[in-house]
Structures are given as C-alpha cells and as structure tokens.
Amino acid sequence: MSLLRIFCPLSAVPASCEWVLFDDSAGVHPGDGALAQLPQGAAQVELVLAASQVLIARARLPATRGRRSAALLAYAAEEMLASDPDANQVSRLGQVDGDEVLAVMSRQRLQSWRAALGAVGVHVDAVYCETLMLPVQSGEWSLAWNGQEGYVRTGEFEGGATDCGDRQTPPLALQLLLEGARAHDAVPTSIALHAATPAAQPDVEAWQRNLGVGIRLAPQLDWRTAPAKPAVRIDQEREHWRPSAAALMRWRQIGWILLAALVLHSAALLVDRMRLASEQHQLRQQMEVRFRSAFPDAVAVADPVLQTRRQLAKARHAANQPDAGDFQVMLGRVVAALADVPTAQLHALSYEDGRMTLELSAPGDTLVRRVEVRLIQAGFDVQVPQAAPRAGHGTVTLTLRSP
Structure with a gap:
C-alpha cells in the first residue's frame, strides 16, 4: 500500500513542504516543493509535525467514565500553557504512572495546513510527531541530533525537543530530563544517539561525563526513514473510512438494484391506485344509473346510496309501512339490544332524520365497548368518541344510524 508522508512546519505558511513517498514496491521517493506538486493517489497520507511544535506533557485529570472529552483535555492544557483553550488541539496519547500524557499543538495552524492540502486534493489520514517516530527500547532513551539541536524520546508516549548544544556539551534540556528521571529513580541505562550526519556526531566521552549516562551510537534516523506505520498518533480525530474501488463498485450495483426495485414498487402502487380509482368511478356510475332508472324524477344525484335510502323510506311511509330509520323502529331495536346491559344509564336521547344520539351517564371504557358491541x-x-371518560365522570355520546 502506497504511503505519502509530509513534513509540516506549523510555523510556516502552507505553501511548500518536504515529503517522501513509499510506493507499493517498497521504494522510497523523497521530494520537496509546492503543495500542488505533491504526488497524488497515495492510499495513505500522514502529516508529520516538528518536535518543537508539539508539546508532550503529563497532566493529572479527574476520574471520569469513558473517553476524556475534548473540553477537559483543552482546559488541562490551559493550566500548563496559560493560553486560550480554544487555540490548542489537545490529544490524549496514553497513561504513565497514573498521569495522562497529552500532545498539544496549534489548532489554527494545523487546520490551515489541512485546508491547504485538501485544496490540492490531498486528504490527511493521520498526524504524527517526529519525536514519537524515534525507536525506543525498555530502559533506553533515543536522541536525534543534527549537531546543534535535536529531539529526544524518553518513553512510549513521552519526549520533546531539546535546546542547543555542541560537540563537547550536551543540550541543557537533556541534562534536566535526566535529573528529573534520577529524582524518580527512572534513569535510562543508555541513550541511543541518532546523528543526522557523521559531522554532527558529538564527542561521546565528553557527553557521557556530562550526562552520567552511557551513549550508544545508532544509525541515522528521521521522519523520512522511520517505519511506515508509527505507533503513536497525536490527532484525536476519528479515521475517515474510505472504501476501496471494488467495494464502491459492489455498493453501486446494489444501489442500482435497490433503485430499480423502488421504481417498480412505486409504479405498481400507482397502477393499483389508478385501478382502484377507476373501479370506484365505475361503481358510482352504476349506482347513479340504477338510481335514475328507479327514480327518474330526481333532479341531481349527489349521493346515490343516501338518496336511495331516503326514497325507499318515503315509499314505505306512503304505503303506511315502517322504515328501519324511523324513530319507533330504532328505539325498539336499541331497547332490545341494551336489555342485557342494565348498568348502562341513559342520560339523554335525541333523533333527527334517521340518526339517533344516545348520551350515557358515566359509563366507563369497558361499558362503552360493551354497549357498542x-x-x-x-x-x-x-x-x-376516541376516548370515553373514566367511570364516574361526565357522559359519553353514541351516534347511531340504521343501514
């Protein structure tokens, strides 16, 4: 898998950079220049920050359940830097001796580099610090040195930039780190020294006398030659999942199948709706034709079913015969239906044009359902009604029609 590693000096304007490309054949291709000249199409893109632009420090945080919030980490960094918490991006690296190890960097400068790289089509997948790209062994520290300054890694999650030194004198920051380690009985047995060039190699014996710790010369190593997968990331953003081309093709085919199924289903629903509407129209036309054949004197037909009921009731009344919608007939059927429901107390009864209304006093839901049945x-x-009142409160109204 190809990997593009970009060295990002946060203090500089995001216009040009150094980079190295690891291709699929394990080839290494370094380069530098404008951002628009960066290689395109790498499967993975890493951003490497200078050691001097990332503060790695310990902080004692209150106990919480789950993951530490970004706000809590930012305020912890504020106590160490006395700066605006919104100005820093703070990430939790791990835990050492009960303390949280935090990486603090400039949020605005990092975002400006991300935006500039995104503008030329380069998406950053992970952010690392060159300090934590040095190899580290148990009981030993690692120091990268260019002859004047460098950076040191003192543990799995700890390290930082050093100040100036020379061939005879090690940097003061390294001496202070060793004094702090002696106070905690954690002095390393040796320091692996990675000199940038043969000319940058110091006087090992002079350094050993000043530091009181053995110096082991190690091969040259920097962010360009570090392993392809550094262990410790310093960004707390979630990795964005980017599917492969084959996965995208499979999902595209599935999407087309789902879209075709949705179109067919929608078309079937539309055809079925049109068929039902046509049948309803035909049934209405048949009812109107039958109504007009039975009652040719009707002027207009608005509701053939209701008008047919009224004409039949009128014909029965003309022949001195009762109709199912008459008051006496409906009342007799109501009395017969409620004869075995003695607890139903009738509060009021009204009748108008084939419709009878019953008001029952405080029936309760169970009794209303029984009367309805x-x-x-x-x-x-x-x-x-949608909800009958509880027993002992108010009345409920039932409206009856005879079919």
Whole structure:
C-alpha cells in the first residue's frame, strides 16, 4: 500500500513542504516543493509535525467514565500553557504512572495546513510527531541530533525537543530530563544517539561525563526513514473510512438494484391506485344509473346510496309501512339490544332524520365497548368518541344510524 508522508512546519505558511513517498514496491521517493506538486493517489497520507511544535506533557485529570472529552483535555492544557483553550488541539496519547500524557499543538495552524492540502486534493489520514517516530527500547532513551539541536524520546508516549548544544556539551534540556528521571529513580541505562550526519556526531566521552549516562551510537534516523506505520498518533480525530474501488463498485450495483426495485414498487402502487380509482368511478356510475332508472324524477344525484335510502323510506311511509330509520323502529331495536346491559344509564336521547344520539351517564371504557358491541350486533352503524371518560365522570355520546 502506497504511503505519502509530509513534513509540516506549523510555523510556516502552507505553501511548500518536504515529503517522501513509499510506493507499493517498497521504494522510497523523497521530494520537496509546492503543495500542488505533491504526488497524488497515495492510499495513505500522514502529516508529520516538528518536535518543537508539539508539546508532550503529563497532566493529572479527574476520574471520569469513558473517553476524556475534548473540553477537559483543552482546559488541562490551559493550566500548563496559560493560553486560550480554544487555540490548542489537545490529544490524549496514553497513561504513565497514573498521569495522562497529552500532545498539544496549534489548532489554527494545523487546520490551515489541512485546508491547504485538501485544496490540492490531498486528504490527511493521520498526524504524527517526529519525536514519537524515534525507536525506543525498555530502559533506553533515543536522541536525534543534527549537531546543534535535536529531539529526544524518553518513553512510549513521552519526549520533546531539546535546546542547543555542541560537540563537547550536551543540550541543557537533556541534562534536566535526566535529573528529573534520577529524582524518580527512572534513569535510562543508555541513550541511543541518532546523528543526522557523521559531522554532527558529538564527542561521546565528553557527553557521557556530562550526562552520567552511557551513549550508544545508532544509525541515522528521521521522519523520512522511520517505519511506515508509527505507533503513536497525536490527532484525536476519528479515521475517515474510505472504501476501496471494488467495494464502491459492489455498493453501486446494489444501489442500482435497490433503485430499480423502488421504481417498480412505486409504479405498481400507482397502477393499483389508478385501478382502484377507476373501479370506484365505475361503481358510482352504476349506482347513479340504477338510481335514475328507479327514480327518474330526481333532479341531481349527489349521493346515490343516501338518496336511495331516503326514497325507499318515503315509499314505505306512503304505503303506511315502517322504515328501519324511523324513530319507533330504532328505539325498539336499541331497547332490545341494551336489555342485557342494565348498568348502562341513559342520560339523554335525541333523533333527527334517521340518526339517533344516545348520551350515557358515566359509563366507563369497558361499558362503552360493551354497549357498542350490542348495538353493532343489532345492525346499527355506531360512531363512538376516541376516548370515553373514566367511570364516574361526565357522559359519553353514541351516534347511531340504521343501514
């Protein structure tokens, strides 16, 4: 898998940079120049920050459940730097001796580099610090040195930049780190020294006398030659999942299948709706034709079912015969239906044009349901309110129609 590693000096304007490309054949191709000249198409892109631009420090944080929030980490860094917490991006690296190890960097400068790289089509997948790209062994520190200054890694999650030194005198920052380690009985057995060039190699014996620790010369190593997968990231953002081309092709095919199924289903629903509408129109036309053939004197047909009921009731009344919608007939059926429901107390009853309204006093939900079932069994169309009142409170109204 190809890897593009970009060295990002946060203090500089994001216009040009140094980089190295690890291709699929394990080839290493270094380069430098404008951002627009960066190699395109790398499967993984890493951003490497200078040791002097990332503060790695310990902080004692209050105990919390789950992951530490970004706000808590930012305020912890504020106590160490006395700066605006919003100005820093703070990431938790790990835990050492009960303390949290934090990496602090400039949020605005890092975002400006991300934006500049994104503008030329380079998406950053991970951010590292050159300090934590040095190899480290148990009981030993690692120091990268260019002849004047450098950076040191003192543990899995710890390290930092050093100040100036020379061939005879090691940097003061390294001496102070060793004094702090002696106070905690954690002095390393040796320091692996990675000199940038043969000319940058110091006087090992003079350094050993000043530091009181053995110096082991190690091969040259920097961010360009570090292993392809450094262990410790310093960004707390989630990795963005980027599917492979084959996965995208499979999902594209599935998407087309789902889209075709959705179109077919929508078309079937539309055809079915049109068919039902056509059948409803045909049934209405048949009812109108039958109504006009039975009652040719009707002027207009608005509701053939209701108008047919009214004409039949009128014909029955003309022949001195009762109709199912008459008051006496409906009342008799109601009385018969509620004869075995003695607890139903009738509060009021009204009748108008084939519609009877019953008001029951404080029936309760169970009794309302029982009365409804009895009236439906008696052949009535019953309209019941959505929620009947609780027993002992108010009344409930039932509207009856004879079919």
